[in-house]
Amino acid sequence: MIKGFVCAVLFFSHLLFPLARSDHQTDVWILIDLWKRRLYVMEGSQVKKEFIIGVGKEQTPTPIGKWRISDKSRNWGGGFGPCWLGLNIPWGRYGIHGTNRPGSVGKDSSHGCIRLLNTDIVQLYQMVPVGTRVEVVGPMLGRDEWQLKKLVRGDRGTLVMLIQHRLLSAGYYQGQPDGIFGKGLEDAVKKFQQDHRLPVTGQIQFREYVELGLIE
Structure with missing residues (x-):
């Protein structure tokens, strides 16, 4: 990946999807840091809970931006674990969920969704309601070791x-x-x-x- 990023691009998510000021807020929200592969449950500016996560692979990156939890459900089955938290991303179906592959957590391993250990997604599911805001921050053009993506008609993200x-x-x-x-x-x-x-x-x-x- 090209290392000569313009600084503004590395933090473009803060311009395109600016983080709301939370100095005086007490609402619970989620911060997902793709650099660190961590999910933080926030109350205002304070971290209430931290989880290790699996995130999108090079060809299927996790969408960066400001989203909301659009729906919640249990027992999706398959590789989604016991709970699902859907996100209102306009170009596809993405969410926060568990996994039947615990070794994939902490890595770039998904098709764009956020993976947690099953015990962790059960905790998170109980902590946040539908409508909770979710801020995803990370490398807009991909990690340094990834190739710069060619974009053509039909691509999404x-x-x-x-x-x-x-x-x-x-x-x-x-x-x-x-x-x-x-x-x-x-x-x-x-x-x-x-x-x-x-x-x-x-x-x-x-x-x-x-x-x-x-x-x-």
């Missing part, structure tokens, strides 16, 4: 939403950023490429990341 916001602010993208690489974004990328004398492919690769100011 936080990185797509980042591109949408960049092109929206530059006047190229007219849609609502939703993390889905559709025709509208493809057309915006092509116009951006034309204006910057890049090959007009409608795809995001190294040179597009550079021109968008995401790497240096």
Whole structure:
């Protein structure tokens, strides 16, 4: 992975999805740190509980951003453990759940969901209701050892939403950023490429990341 990140990109989640000030708050919320592979149950600015988690792999990263617990259920079966906490991520079905592979916790091991040990997810399930806010922070462009991802029409994820916001602010993208690489974004990328004398492919690769100011 390219190491020459612009500092603003490493912390883009705090700009695109700014953390709400919690100095005077007493609400319970969840902070997920992908760098440390930790989930924190917060009360205001204080940590109430800490859990080790498994997070998304290189090809299926965990979505970074500000979300909410949209639903709760028990006994999904299979590899999801005893409890499920769904997240309101617009481009797919993601959640916080248990696992039948305890050795995968603490690693980049999932398809984007957050894995906890089964004993831990039972505790978490009892601590947070539907509607609880969930802040996921981490490396926006992936870990240093990961390859820079090529984005094409049909891709989904936080990185797509980042591109949408960049092109929206530059006047190229007219849609609502939703993390889905559709025709509208493809057309915006092509116009951006034309204006910057890049090959007009409608795809995001190294040179597009550079021109968008995401790497240096």
